[in-house]
Amino acid sequence: MPELRRDPVTGRWVIIATERAKRPSAFIDSTPTNKIDAVNPFKPGNEKMTPPELLAYRPPGSDPDSSGWWVRVTPNKYPALEAEGEIRRVGLGMYDMMNGIGAHEVVIETPNEGVQLGDMAPEQVQEAIWAYRDRAVALRKDPRFQYVLIFKNYGTQAGASIWHSHSQIIALPIVPKNVQEKIEGARRYHDYKERCVFCDMIHQERNDGARVVSYGERGVHRLLSLRLLPFEVFLLPKSACFFSDITKSDVTHLADLLQKTLHKLKLAVNDPAYNMIIHTTPMNLGSVPYFHWHIEILPALSRVAGFEWGSGFFINPVPPEDAARYLRHAEMPGDVDTVPEGEDVSRTSRTSKARIRKFRAG
């Protein structure tokens, strides 16, 4: 019997339909095949192929747009929004329109075209995270913008057009609908329970254990949530509204978790294409007691088709408990962090599994 579960933040439902996994086309093969770009504008030496850099971590005294950098941020050459100008809102009859002011930047995460985020040394991942953070801080100061979205497309199936490891940053003059939906869901939960939905999620997931890949005592947690897609991973800090306020020790911790999570995903699910999203609190909200910034990693293992477009409701053939177990046991040389620490998770996990089984049987 399939099972419906609801995301406590957005209120969206997901169908956990393990039977669907037997269907011939249950999963798409999204393993990237082209692993080097024929023309690579992000490679050291090709700095002139991108617009002038906005930020680079490079040796002191070296020239902008010369090689030698280890992380480099430039405007997107094909921007979805333009950085210059004032925002003008107009109505055209019943339609609301706005000119397309916003920032669209590219974070080149390494000078090495052969290595991806999941294979980098954690120190290099830290540098990439610092670049996300430095640009988020800069963009937050621009009064035209209401939201900064950091995201990564890895692999063609996930929308990447260049292989060289990079993420993108878009600053928007509005708070996007998916973020509003999360904020409103989290606020409603807080109004009703007088507790934070993300804190409750951390508490329940830690006690249960079945959907946890791993977590630490402090700082950034790594969870698998009840969300939309097969093998979707949710990284959640214990607190903190704004990603741009991330502390130095959180960066160290996050870099380690992020690199390990991506590496495990590569080992466990055959190097899938994926999208990564960093969601933070909108700028027009202060430090609210009901929201944590967080990261979603969305493997491109299933297609968005008519049902998903029509309902906003997803069919997931892999229960998150199975995905978490699979990721926990993904072999990683020298990795000792494959089983959640803390209390006797295996016992509570069994209890939970029995509960879910019972629910299914009913």
Place this chain on the structure above:
Amino acid sequence: MPELRRDPVTGRWVIIATERAKRPSAFIDSTPTNKIDAVNPFKPGNEKMTPPELLAYRPPGSDPDSSGWWVRVTPNKYPALEAEGEIRRVGLGMYDMMNGIGAHEVVIETPNEGVQLGDMAPEQVQEAIWAYRDRAVALRKDPRFQYVLIFKNYGTQAGASIWHSHSQIIALPIVPKNVQEKIEGARRYHDYKERCVFCDMIHQERNDGARVVSYGERGVHRLLSLRLLPFEVFLLPKSACFFSDITKSDVTHLADLLQKTLHKLKLAVNDPAYNMIIHTTPMNLGSVPYFHWHIEILPALSRVAGFEWGSGFFINPVPPEDAARYLRHAEMPGDVDTVPEGEDVSRTSRTSKARIRKFRAG
């Protein structure tokens, strides 16, 4: 300068970014290549390869699950939801769960494996629409269901696993989020303006003309709206909340428009994979004054990537005015319905274009 436009129903924004069309990977090639199924469970003679039929239009006196039918509906062999059982809702800590009760059916729209909806005789399309309608009426009577979603995946890139022309019907125990969002948007608009957003849309689009592919004096209209995707087409009736209440003359009119629209899409945009969705009013609402059933046709020309996942906000490199012009002029042998009828549309269209140009330049 890119431009932001807001969907007046859902409140979602779309970025019209024509510059992005110059990007090497602006469009994906989603032309289906495999045009015959190696094993085709939907072909006459293979009736035993599907679960027993729920409905078939076939000669009087012929046996169920024998050949001779011209439209046939069966349960999906790999259902996302199961049809038997009572709905049980439970909480697991903070999480809401439900067992996966629902219907998941397949409408085989023709016995001929070589012909798709856009190439069929309008009479055959009418028969397919009657089958959608008959099943919607039957499922609406089941008190366990709150919503019936009819959709079509055409081509692998749009999630189809079988080529033989078919659509799917899913009856759900909840109203899906995307429908709720539309209902709430339409209700808010009606509360504020005391007018129906869909009626206003028909009125404005008719007067403007720039985004119209074609329309008729009565019954079902064909519009291109300000929605999310390049070449997205919106078919909207003048009134009527429930698709299942469609009249005989509306079916005739709709079949003709639908077949022509799909055929033009095939000619104009190189036979793209697409998803088609029929949205209707949820069953728990009566005939409300603010909602019309409608059809969305969503070509799979762009990928859902990190930005779209993270924001729920889409980047469309083709302004709907350009898409409409392109579709209006798609060559169709014997087609006289390529220019909107009625008032002097070309003049208002020019005015609108000038306004949009002016807005862009500002």
